[in-house]
Amino acid sequence: MTILRLDSSITGEHSVSRTLTNAITAQLTAANPGEKLVVRDLVAAPLAHLTLPEFADTSVIDEFLAADTIVIGAPMYNFSVPSQLKAWIDRIAVAGKTFQYTAEGPVGLVGDKRVIVALSRGGFYGPGSPAESFEHLKTYLSTVFGFLGVAPEFVHADGIAVGPEQRAAAIASGLEEVVALAA
Ligand SMILES: Cc1cc2nc3c(=O)[nH]c(=O)nc-3n(C[C@H](O)[C@H](O)[C@H](O)COP(=O)(O)O)c2cc1C
Known part of the structure; x- marks a missing residue:
């Protein structure tokens, strides 16, 4: 695995x-010592914006298809995903490989995978909050992975930009959510 x-x-x-993401992978590998861990740092080794020739390179989607569990660190940048993460999504959302169009509509093809997303956001975007409609990070990732056939599990750290106390509290509650993840 x-x-x-x-x-x-x-x-x-x-x-x-x-x-x-560090806590999640440490927990998963501790629970399943035989697991292979592949790390892709999209900042240290950024993917270029998608171009037509880039479509011919299947290395990124092959790596995704070979994984059973995908752990994604997703900070909110300008209300959505960092462009580094968007470039990766552009390579793994491929008709015929991770979803397909049918007479009944699109069908996701990677429902056998587990996707765990660690969200970190500067503010608060929960239900009923004034900025709820600005939230395009969790909603976007839910939509994309749902389209591919898998409902992501999320852990959250919110209000990071509010101040040091809230930052510490958000990290602590996020780590509690990590502990509560299934092995
Ligand atoms: C370029 C940039 C854009 C950001 N945009 C937003 C934003 O739109 N909304 C928000 O709540 N926080 C925003 N933040 C704050 C980050 O979401 C927050 O600091 C989060 O902790 C970043 O994740 P990280 O600690 O893993 O880097 C932004 C931060 C940066 C660096």
Whole structure:
């Protein structure tokens, strides 16, 4: 079994989402010592914007298809995913490989995978909050992976930009959500 870890935060060792992806992969590999861990740092080794010739390179989608569990660090940048993560999504959402169009509509083809997303957001976007309609990170990732056939599991760290106390509390609650994930 293979775990694929993807990080997309630009803040390196200060990154909240990387703290959470680190905890998730440590927990998963501790519970399943035989698991292979593949790490793709989308900031250290960014993928170019998608171009037609890039479509011919199947290495990124092959890596995704070979993984059983995908762990994604997803900080909110300008209300959505970092462009580094979007470039990766553009390579794995491919008709005929990860979804297909049928007479009944689109069907996802990767429903056998587990996807765990660590969200870190500067503010608060929960139901009923004033900024709820600005949220295009969790909703977008839910839509994309749902389209591919898998409902992601999310862990959250919110209000990171509010101040040091909220940042510490958000990391602590995010790590609690990690502990609560199924092995
Ligand atoms: C370029 C950039 C854009 C950001 N845009 C938003 C935003 O639109 N909404 C928000 O709530 N926080 C925003 N933030 C704050 C980050 O979501 C927050 O700091 C989060 O912890 C970043 O994840 P990281 O700690 O893994 O880097 C932004 C941060 C950066 C660096």
